[in-house]
Amino acid sequence: RDVKRDAGGRPLRSGKRKRTTKVDLDIPESSLVAQHRSNLTYINNKLRQHCISLDLSNEHLLQLQKEMAENTGGDTQESYRTLHFQRVQLTRIFSRGSMELGGRFYRGWWQALPGKHRPHIRIDGKKTVEVDYSGMSLRIIYALAGHDMDPEVDPYDIGLEDWSGRSDNRRSSIKKIINALINDEDGVYVIPKKALKLLKVTGDEFKLLLAKKHPLIAKELNSGIGLKTQYIDSQIAEAVMLDLLKKDVVVLPVHDSFIVPAGYQSAL
Secondary structure, three states: OEEOEOOOOOEOEEOOOOEEOEEOOOOOOOHHHHHHHHHHHHHHHHHOOOOEEEOOOHHHHHHHHHHHHHHOOOOOOOOOOOOOOOOOOOEEEEOOOOOOOEEEEEOOHHHHOOHHHHHHEEEOOEEEEEEEOOOHHHHHHHHHOOOOOOOOOOOOOOOOOOOOHHHOOOHHHHHHHHHHHHOOOOOOOOOOHHHHHHHOOOHHHHHHHHHHHOHHHHOOOOOOHHHHHHHHHHHHHHHHHHHHHHOOOOOEEOOOEEEEEOOOOOOO
């Protein structure tokens, strides 16, 4: 994929929210692409052989679908967002017209599920466990620069007052902002005012805090390195899925985390 661009290569934006328009591109044929396609076919064929379901009553399922609709701006009284449980086939989506940018796995129905509801996912009727690998993109940036990030350190703790750890209600906003900044190679991203109000900082103050916490990452803002790290973590996800599926252990990717049957956490 890419976005529509003007003659100078800048993204075209339209509408009240000045959003870009994504466009699908032809896939170049190469030995690498053939291998990607072969691996994806193997993964999808394996997933089709198993039942990936959600253990909820009809009443709770309707409540969940209503909640999901509200979170995406739907009518809170009448709109329900349907979960399509037949969607167990994954698609890899690459970015900026390059087969070495992006490449993450998308379109599994479980990926749309809010995190608090994922414990209800069942694989062949068995309970599951989700293992989260926090801050993958940031840790890969450190690794590319030849540095380790302490695994015990929360990469999204940038030094805000009264920080309460991984349960802090500001953490998800910080994560979204940092990921947007490292993916913003066109330099068009503006930190939302609502997020800045929650964090009680200005855009410049946020970037100063980020530079103090992660100078390596601050240097990479607007470089588009986030899409390069996505390609690396998509390669890791592909390797993980191929290895476990060959052992008949079902594994479901959720970008920075994986879901496996309970009892297979150590294998993951």
